[in-house]
Amino acid sequence: xxxxxxxxxxxxxSSLETIDSAEEKATKIATELGFGEDEVxxxxxxxxxxxxxxxxxxxxxxxxxxxxxxxxxxxxDLVITIRDQGPGMDLSKIPNPLAPENLLKTSGRGIxxxxxxxxxxxxxxxxxxxxxxxxxxxxxxxxxxxxASR
Amino acid sequence: MTMKVGTRQVDGVTIVDxxxxxxxxxxxxxxxxxxxxxxxKGNKKIVLNLADVNYIDSSGIGELVSAFTTxxxxxxxxxxxxxxxxxxxxxxxxxxxxxxxVKDDEAAAVKSFK
Numbered sequence: 555x556x557x558x559x560x561x562x563x564x565x566x567x568s569s570l571e572t573i574d575s576a577e578e579k580a581t582k583i584a585t586e587l588g589f590g591e592d593e594v595x596x597x598x599x600x601x602x603x604x605x606x607x608x609x610x611x612x613x614x615x616x617x618x619x620x621x622x623x624x625x626x627x628x629x630x631d632l633v634i635t636i637r638d639q640g641p642g643m644d645l646s647k648i649p650n651p652l653a654p655e656n657l658l659k660t661s662g663r664g665i666x667x668x669x670x671x672x673x674x675x676x677x678x679x680x681x682x683x684x685x686x687x688x689x690x691x692x693x694x695x696x697x698x699x700x701x702a703s704r
Numbered sequence: 705m706t707m708k709v710g711t712r713q714v715d716g717v718t719i720v721d722x723x724x725x726x727x728x729x730x731x732x733x734x735x736x737x738x739x740x741x742x743x744x745k746g747n748k749k750i751v752l753n754l755a756d757v758n759y760i761d762s763s764g765i766g767e768l769v770s771a772f773t774t775x776x777x778x779x780x781x782x783x784x785x786x787x788x789x790x791x792x793x794x795x796x797x798x799x800x801x802x803x804x805x806v807k808d809d810e811a812a813a814v815k816s817f818k
Contacts, residue, residue: 570728573729599761602727602761603762606728606762652798657803658773660767661762661763663766663798666798667794
């Protein structure tokens with residue numbers, strides 16, 4: 555982890571291992587930044603869901619396509635970017651998982667969970683891939699204190 | 705920690721003791737295979753004991769929904785037992801808490817089957 559320069563990025567394969575690895579990295583970084591236990595869980599789960607989308611729906615497990623995962627610490631935020639190399643997500647096709655007709659669907663809750671757990675979620679699809687930005691505000695003396703001590 | 709399941713019979717009800725993580729990949733497959741196996745053998749009163757499930761992702765939630773609907777479609781009933789706070793919170797925010805029959809007490813869960 556090289557958060558000393560406030561940004562670290564990883565180029566990962568389109569595999570199930572990448573999903574677990576992304577979650578583990580998020581847990582480690584959020585913990586080191588001083589987020590509370592619940593927030594660490596929220597951040598790691600949001601990253602896991604983002605990685606699932608990138609590997610499954612974006613890159614479709616294609617071995618020649620990569621997932622770029624980046625963590626950046628700004629003065630106010632932990633900014634996590636997950637980029638895939640797929641055909642680009644169609645935002646108009648994202649269902650509302652809370653709608654009665656969708657409650658018993660077995661998929662379609664990933665983006666909803668990310669939005670529930672993070673302060674800001676931005677999705678930028680393009681023909682060369684989808685970029686997902688997950689932002690959690692750094693607040694309280696714990697995270698700020700750790701930041702100031704580096 | 706990968707997911708592990710074990711089953712036991714209590715008064716005609718199958719209790720499936722789950723532990724670990726229900727996530728995309730192995731965890732979800734283990735749960736899916738277990739429920740299908742139970743149904744194929746005629747065990748249609750199923751309780752998933754999630755007391756030792758410490759993590760579940762959206763794929764795991766989807767597997768719970770799938771297990772619930774598959775059991776119901778075959779004339780059975782599937783209930784959830786002893787949710788951890790994390791799993792409980794997830795079912796609350798996804799509004800699935802209203803869909804599942806969730807119990808805190810095993811004896812009460814067993815008795816609740818018709």
